[in-house]
Amino acid sequence: MxxxxxxxxxxxxxxxxxxxxxxxxxxxxxxxxxxxxxxxxxxxxxxxxxxxxxxxxxxxxxxxxxxxxxxxxxxxxxxxxxxxxxxxxxxxxxxxxxxxxxxxxxxxxxxxxxxxxxxxxxxxxxxxxxxxxxxxxxxxxxxxxxxxxxxVFPTGHHCALTAGVGPRTSVTVIGDGAVGLSAVLAAKRLGAERIILMGRHTDRTELGRDFGATDVVAERGQEGVERVRELTGGDGTHTVLECVGLAPAVETALGVVRDGGVVSRVGAPQYQQLPMDFGTFFRNITLTGGVAxxxxxxxxxxxxxxxxxxxxxxxxxxxxxxxxxxxxxxxxxxxxxxxxxxxx
Amino acid sequence: MxxxxxxxxxxxxxxxxxxxxxxxxxxxxxxxxxxxxxxxxxxxxxxxxxxxxxxxxxxxxxxxxxxxxxxxxxxxxxxxxxxxxxxxxxxxxxxxxxxxxxxxxxxxxxxxxxxxxxxxxxxxxxxxxxxxxxxxxxxxxxxxxxxxxxxVFPTGHHCALTAGVGPRTSVTVIGDGAVGLSAVLAAKRLGAERIILMGRHTDRTELGRDFGATDVVAERGQEGVERVRELTGGDGTHTVLECVGLAPAVETALGVVRDGGVVSRVGAPQYQQLPMDFGTFFRNITLTGGVAxxxxxxxxxxxxxxxxxxxxxxxxxxxxxxxxxxxxxxxxxxxxxxxxxxxx
CATH class of the missing domain: 3.90.180.10 (Medium-chain alcohol dehydrogenases, catalytic domain)
Known part of the structure; x- marks a missing residue:
């Protein structure tokens, strides 16, 4: 064969x-x-x-x-x-x-x-x-x-589920690849009403909107963090679904998550270390997820x-x-x- | 005054x-x-x-x-x-x-x-x-x-609670300081039956036993990890309560946690980065906790x-x-x- x-x-x-x-x-x-x-x-x-x-x-x-x-x-x-x-x-x-x-x-x-x-x-x-x-x-x-x-779809589901996404949970999805879009769909399926998709490929983010994204943020890095915070009254979202696997994506996730919130990662890590420092500690941020x-x-x-x-x-x-x-x-x-x- | x-x-x-x-x-x-x-x-x-x-x-x-x-x-x-x-x-x-x-x-x-x-x-x-x-x-x-x-006691409680300690949850507590001992007591109070305390000050670990620790591991680092794994059939414990705040303690925590398990940290971080790499990802390890x-x-x-x-x-x-x-x-x-x- x-x-x-x-x-x-x-x-x-x-x-x-x-x-x-x-x-x-x-x-x-x-x-x-x-x-x-x-x-x-x-x-x-x-x-x-x-x-x-x-x-x-x-x-x-x-x-x-x-x-x-x-x-x-x-x-x-x-x-x-x-x-x-x-x-x-x-x-x-x-x-x-x-x-x-x-x-x-x-x-x-x-x-x-x-x-x-x-x-x-x-x-x-x-x-x-x-x-x-x-x-x-x-x-x-x-x-x-x-x-x-x-x-790809169970991976998005695992991300949303381990993050605790539900009807009263605001969500940021980082990454407009197939996993990120699947995470949008999974979050919507679990009842999320506010889903902010961070991505800059318009054809992909349009599919993200079809899947349930309510907002799209094309900015990246600190600019992207500030944009998500603006959209959420300064607080960030309860959950962040990290669907990239690179350290800057996780850093963005930590930047946009609300105090007491959860970052779930399903992007296969291409990094060794993450900045889980005193700031994330004082804000009671949970890092979860993993291979689905x-x-x-x-x-x-x-x-x-x-x-x-x-x-x-x-x-x-x-x-x-x-x-x-x-x-x-x-x-x-x-x-x-x-x-x-x-x-x- | x-x-x-x-x-x-x-x-x-x-x-x-x-x-x-x-x-x-x-x-x-x-x-x-x-x-x-x-x-x-x-x-x-x-x-x-x-x-x-x-x-x-x-x-x-x-x-x-x-x-x-x-x-x-x-x-x-x-x-x-x-x-x-x-x-x-x-x-x-x-x-x-x-x-x-x-x-x-x-x-x-x-x-x-x-x-x-x-x-x-x-x-x-x-x-x-x-x-x-x-x-x-x-x-x-x-x-x-x-x-x-x-x-100190709510801090131990926060550690055990966010880790998900309960009657069917095996626990490792890292650190025999007052927070670690409080975490032992909190885990016991939440119903844990197996509580392994990692610490090497005998007077403190004795109090830990009074508080509910079922096992004491005095070894540190890789030796300590191996000892906890021996005690748990090779798997590690469902939850690990990190009560020190130094990077080696968190590394030990990641070493003794069972696949799918939770490390909760309440030791105020004296580190900037943690090794949340592909290994922890593939094992679906959650890092939670924070200031109580x-x-x-x-x-x-x-x-x-x-x-x-x-x-x-x-x-x-x-x-x-x-x-x-x-x-x-x-x-x-x-x-x-x-x-x-x-x-x-």
Whole structure:
């Protein structure tokens, strides 16, 4: 089969790789219907060390079950399924607590001999725990929105949920990438009435307004902080959803959060340290969030997608074939595409 | 009257100062019955810049109301009262949310023309909101425990509460100072069954055991982290109460917290940055806590003190007179005294 490999910074290739086979009785093989490129794939795209053999990449996909191991319950060949971006047994104590990203028997796609998600098929470890069955046909118009359940929309949801967003909570979302826009949608879904989106790409912030943003702040840094404070009577917002992953974004978050408020971060940290100093201490600021246990949220979010109440798949603004995936990476790196959907 | 002044690092003096008088109709004057020295007073004791005139110091006191302004409701001369370590109107929106440390009309003792708490009397701004009446006589044996309601015990409570301590929550407390021991007592009071106290002063950790600690870890740094992990099957504890304020203590906290867990910090930060890096992100660690809004908690904690269910005043291991207060600072700085009570 063909799969996407990364050979180094900026070097994405599609090549023949061995067809996936069951290794363990808990495995399944899934033929991929749709996958996509994640903002976090852009970090290796920018910095991956040169590799002679190429490394598998990708962690957001949905597809059709082709084969299941003898210990995989609840799944049959032909089922349409979505995979969360961390695989997990969904039975250990961490999974039971809804923290499947810390599963005692789980792991990452594209690492330790596990397939990446950007290919024609994937061997799925702990398939019974990992995969979620979707009651749709292989040609459903809902596939893009259902694909977002693998990562980007649950990540926005995790951000809003851990921040404590609700009907009486004002919100600032930092970042107008696909995660930031998903966080807007998630905050709106959780009942937030005031959602300030910080971003400066007009086409993206317009989608943010469609998703529920009530205000858009294009300014950045101290100017952006002052603008959000102006909009909130000087106080800042109860919650801040940090969807970038760079230190200046977190610093902005700390600048716009109201005393006693919460900054939740879901942007994969490209920093080592944060200024959680006396000022944040005296203002009782909480820093929460982290990598989203997407598996924990899919059951809850699925009905809203199936019944059309939300359309998180609108973050996809380009669809490419597997052969074109390198162009997709470049388009996202250039901020030319928001999020790229791929049909293998 | 006489009051404690700080003239520079290590230079504490007791001097005559003007008697406090009402300035505003919302003021009261309180004659101090007991005050104490806070661990946080040791930071200026170690580093206060030399001052020609001396600066007032202290923020933990209880006393008797001598006089009230015309707008002070609910208090009369003769009432025994305790003052939280930040004064506040207790009516603004932040106060209504229980965040009196961010009161819109509040402030700190010993700053901006407001008296320090370590003297024979104090002018109390926003007295109706700040002071809490205590149903005891001026010679009550409960005064030491009631005095802890001004700061150290609510600070431990804030730490445990914001961390989410409860019956099913394992706890590590970092620091065997008066705040750490108060955090142990607060965690026990909130129902924690497993409380690991990290500290190496045996007399203090023994009091910690009396307060509810089930385990004591004397090791520090990486060795301490490994010891706590050994005690918890490798996982660490759900919550970690950081009661020191130095970066290595927070690093230890991040090392012993379980995935998905919470580090709450109440040690006044003597650092600018914290290593909230990808590791803490991937493990979904929350950092919370901050300066304790003691006023928010006094009503809840008071009955347990009055009815003898808890005895937080056991953190006082030395009582001095006002004239001896400089010795008290030195004894605490030398770790010779745990916490010093002063009778003016």
């Amino acid at each position: 063909r799969a996407t490999l990364i050979y180094g910074a900026g070097d994405i290739r599609v090549e023949q790789v061995p067809d996936p086979k069951l290794h363990e009785p808990t495995d399944a093989v899934v033929r991929v219907l749709r996958y996509c490129i994640c903002g976090s794939d852009l970090w290796p795209y920018g910095s991956h060390p040169a590799s002679e053999h190429g490394d598998r990449i990708g962690h957001e996909f949905l597809g059709v079950v082709e084969e299941t191991g003898s210990e995989v319950a609840g799944l049959t060949a032909g089922d349409v399924v979505v995979a969360p971006f961390v695989w997990a047994d969904n039975t250990c104590d961490f999974c039971a607590e809804g923290l499947q990203t810390s599963c005692r028997h789980g792991g990452m796609w594209g690492a330790d001999g596990v397939d990446g998600g950007q290919g024609e098929a994937v061997r799925v470890p702990q398939a019974g725990g990992t995969l979620v069955k979707l009651p749709v046909a292989v040609d459903s118009a809902l596939l893009p929105s259902l694909l977002t359940l693998s990562d 246990p997407a598996r924990a949220y899919i059951d809850e979010l699925l009905p809203d997608v199936l019944e059309g109440r939300i359309e998180p798949g609108r973050v996809f603004d380009r669809t490419l074939s597997l052969d074109q995936v390198a162009r997709g990476y470049q388009a996202m790196a250039d901020r030319d595409a928001l999020k790229v959907l791929v049909t293998p | 006489r009051a404690t002044l700080i003239y520079g690092a290590g230079d504490i003096r007791v001097e005559q100062v003007p008697d406090p008088k009402l300035h505003e109709p919302t003021d009261a004057v309180v004659r101090v019955l007991r005050y104490c020295i806070c661990g946080s007073d040791l930071w200026p004791y170690g580093s206060h810049p030399a001052s020609e005139h001396g600066d007032r110091i202290g923020h933990e006191f209880l006393g008797v109301v001598e006089e009230t302004g015309s707008e002070v409701a609910g208090l009369t001369a003769g009432d025994v009262v305790v003052a939280p370590f930040v004064w506040a109107d207790n009516t603004c929106d932040f106060c209504a949310e229980g965040l009196q440390t961010s009161c819109r009309h509040g402030g700190m003792w010993g700053a901006d023309g407001v008296d320090g708490g370590q003297g024979e009397a104090v002018r109390v701004p926003q007295a109706g909101g700040t002071l809490v009446k205590l149903p005891v006589a001026v010679d009550s044996a409960l005064l030491p425990s009631l005095l802890t309601l001004s700061d 809004p003691a006023r928010a908690y006094i009503d809840e904690l008071l009955p347990d003190v009055l009815e003898g269910r808890i005895e937080p005043g056991r953190v006082f291991d030395r009582t001095l007179s006002l004239d001896q207060v400089a010795r008290g600072y030195q004894a605490m700085a030398d770790r010779d005294a745990l916490k010093v009570l002063v009778t003016p």
